[in-house]
Amino acid sequence: MTIFRWLGYTLPTTMDKADQLYKMRHTASHVLAQAVLELFPEAKLAIGPPIDDGFYYDFDLPRSLTPEDLEQIEKRMRRIVKEDLPLVRSEKPRDDARTFVDEKAQPYKVELIDDLPEGETISFYTQGSFTDLCRGPHVESTGKIGAFKLDKVAGAYWRGDEKRQQLQRIYGILYPTQGEVDAYYERLEEAKKRDHRVLGKQLGLFMNSPIIGPGLPLWLPKGATIRRVLERYITDLELDSGYQHVYTPVLAKPELYKISGHWEHYRESMFPVMQIDSEEFVLRPMNCPHHIQIYANDQHSYRDLPVRIAELATQYRYEKSGELSGLSRVRAMCLNDAHIFCTPEQVKAEIKKVVEMVQAAYRKLGITDYSYRLSLHDAKNTEKYVSKPGLWERAENQLREVFADLELPYYEAPGEAAFYGPKIDIQLRNVLGKEETVSTIQVDWHLPEQFKLEYIGEDGQVHQPVMIHRGVISTMERMVSYLIELYAGAFPVWLAPVQAIVLPITDRHTDYANTVATQLKAEGFRVEVDSASERVGKKVAAAESMKIPYMLVVGDRDAAAGNVSVRRRGQQDLGAMPTGDFIQLIKNETAQ
């Protein structure tokens, strides 16, 4: 998996400890800690690992750091680098180690030592007057850490636990040479240009309004067009694959979620109860209970299974304000959702079909860079997960078998399951390198039991079906945000909000331009005419910046011959052709 794949760069996400870059970054974090300690002698040190692109160190400090502090710290670091202090490793018995850090008034280090397993070697690294608890390895001296720049300060919880002390984390960027550090910032600038929030504004795809609320995006006509095209595509694919599409309301009584378990395990992600007369309602955070009601509306024979109920379903989740981001993390989202009700014997085959549907959809969408994650439960976390030990193992093993059968590479992620069952998550990285779950397939033995779902088996007895929850192209919000970045706004013709724009050369060609547009619209294409009294050069520039796939320049020559002069986005003039030929060309392109 790479971060800046679209820009032609490859960066390691996991560095080898023996790696020189790992050592440089690790040593740099020690240099940072030394510098901070010199400027703030009362600083308490937490941890400071190397990461992609650089390093960080967490500190507990008496006051908030300012950007000016960062400059001072960086200056101090450069002095330490100049001094070229050798790093010396030493080992101490546990008691000595504990006393040592305790005397230095470093409570976080004491906690770290106390948590080290029995028998573990406890090592320290010393440079000049600074010594830090550390496993290593490091470069030989502080002069050998390469080129770096302190990047930013951020809050971070001690041990990643939001209930514990919040620390100040200083991030640094580090590469062997200054040129590579500069290149990092250039990549960041480039990535920003294809950030879906930037392009969403520039291309008029979506907006937010402060008086509507954060995390509640509005789809503008062009963005709505992309969404509609996707929705039609996936709906047709599902109808062809034996799914039945339904519509269900976004509200429900809390009772529904008390039965499902959302009330107990998912409530902090739900908007609070609204009360009217003597009744209570909540906005749904998921659609499964609604679809379950539809399944339960009829009696089912094993002959009917699997029943596949699908919906482009809007759901509402209360995400913490700081978690919201553009279109990729929102509070109102429309999920390409479906629930498959099947017999235990059918589960594996159904999951395979879903995986294949995901693969087909990704091929169509041009998504090639993704990985499979098997998201498992954490038996210790009873707050997050329903407690049904046998069912978890059964479902998790079924998913492992599917991976084995399909020979798909995957990795396991404990603690990432849904509260009711394990998931196959399909992970993508956005343009800034942030990993996101997009498609997901979940096996669920829990909800059928909670809602006492049944079917009549071949034996005439009542049996309980298994549920598969799945989102193939994810939420419209997240998928579109991803596609904007994947294509840098230059969508393939079938997805482009405007597929062609007709550019009359002078005002007297506007009528002919409208005729051409009408012909294309009659064939079902999305076409606009730029009838401004401007030069073609300017109209071409405008169309290019809106990333419209085809520009059709029309003047006297074209009008006389019934032609259009075709220009393809990002290319030069492709020459004139009869309008009918162009229609055939664009038809061929969108038919794939």
Added chain:
RNA sequence: GCCCACGUAGCUCAGUGGUAGAGCACUUCUUUGGUAAAGAAGAGGUCAUGGGUCCGAUUCCCAUCGUGGGCUCCA
């Protein structure tokens, strides 16, 4: 939600303790020009909102709202 930063015209951004500027976009006029931006004029801002300090605040302070980067969480 927490930590830090930011919020100036429709957009991108300058700027200042003495009530504001550029480019693009917009409107009008001239131009009718064959593939990435013709010329001129004009209009457009309670400097996010609400308090406070000050003779005077867009500028300094506080709060609120929003945005961005982290943390936590997640489709």
